[in-house]
Amino acid sequence: ESRRVARRAAAALHAVRATVEENVEELGRLDAVAGDGDHGIGMQRGARAAVDAIDATLGFGAGAQSALEAAGDAWADKAGGTSGALWGVALRTLAARLGNQERPDADVIASGVQDAADALGRFGKAERGDKTMLDSLFPFAEALRRNADAGRSLPESWSAAAAVCTDAAAATADLVPKIGRARPHAEKSVGTPDPGAFSLALAVTAIADTLTS
Numbered sequence: 001e002s003r004r005v006a007r008r009a010a011a012a013l014h015a016v017r018a019t020v021e022e023n024v025e026e027l028g029r030l031d032a033v034a035g036d037g038d039h040g041i042g043m044q045r046g047a048r049a050a051v052d053a054i055d056a057t058l059g060f061g062a063g064a065q066s067a068l069e070a071a072g073d074a075w076a077d078k079a080g081g082t083s084g085a086l087w088g089v090a091l092r093t094l095a096a097r098l099g100n101q102e103r104p105d106a107d108v109i110a111s112g113v114q115d116a117a118d119a120l121g122r123f124g125k126a127e128r129g130d131k132t133m134l135d136s137l138f139p140f141a142e143a144l145r146r147n148a149d150a151g152r153s154l155p156e157s158w159s160a161a162a163a164v165c166t167d168a169a170a171a172t173a174d175l176v177p178k179i180g181r182a183r184p185h186a187e188k189s190v191g192t193p194d195p196g197a198f199s200l201a202l203a204v205t206a207i208a209d210t211l212t213s
């Protein structure tokens with residue numbers, strides 16, 4: 001059972017890598033407006049490494065927790081940059097909540113994503129409204145919780161929350177950055193969404209298709 005969950009986690013990360021590959025230049029362009037322009041290449045390195053790592057663990061019959069931990073470690077190790085470290089923390093935190101035994105339903109996934117959001121807040125010391133990936137991650141986590149509590153299935157819950165995440169990422173265009181590399185060029189950033197919030201929305205949207213099929 002846990003191996004089945006690990007295979008689904010691997011399929012999710014393959015979908016993340018595919019959408020990152022399609023959007024490398026766009027993510028770089030967003031990051032170049034007020035940051036250093038490396039968000040596309042960083043996400044590409046991280047997602048590629050995570051996929052290679054999780055595929056390797058499947059060969060050893062790993063469960064979901066060890067598979068996602070390996071993916072998170074590889075992402076943080078290979079991506080470089082702030083967002084790479086944050087994606088590593090997020091994947092490891094989600095892995096800890098899933099464990100190797102549990103059959104993940106909408107409720108445990110909502111808890112795992114909330115744990116990941118809280119962990120990123122502690123790790124990066126950003127707050128909501130600072131114009132970071134937290135500004136699409138927290139609304140995503142909250143939507144997952146509402147949908148799970150309303151009794152929706154995991155695919156339904158995730159798809160609806162992915163739409164919330166996408167809207168929240170777009171809405172970061174109005175924010176002024178308070179933290180990170182975009183801070184020194186804060187005013188230039190207004191009108192452009194935060195690259196990390198935007199790439200998170202791409203990722204969760206891509207994952208939605210793997211859960212429904």
Ligand code: ADP
Nearest residue numbers: 039042081082083124126132133180195196197
């Ligand atoms: P770097 O800023 O090191 O070049 P990236 O360009 O890959 O790394 O990622 C930039 C993204 O990382 C930002 O758009 C933002 O979403 C996110 N980010 C940066 N600093 C923080 C932080 N302290 N907390 C949360 N997210 C952050």
Ligand code: MG
Nearest residue numbers: 035036038039
């Ligand atoms: Mg950057």
Ligand code: MG
Nearest residue numbers: 036038081082
């Ligand atoms: Mg950088």
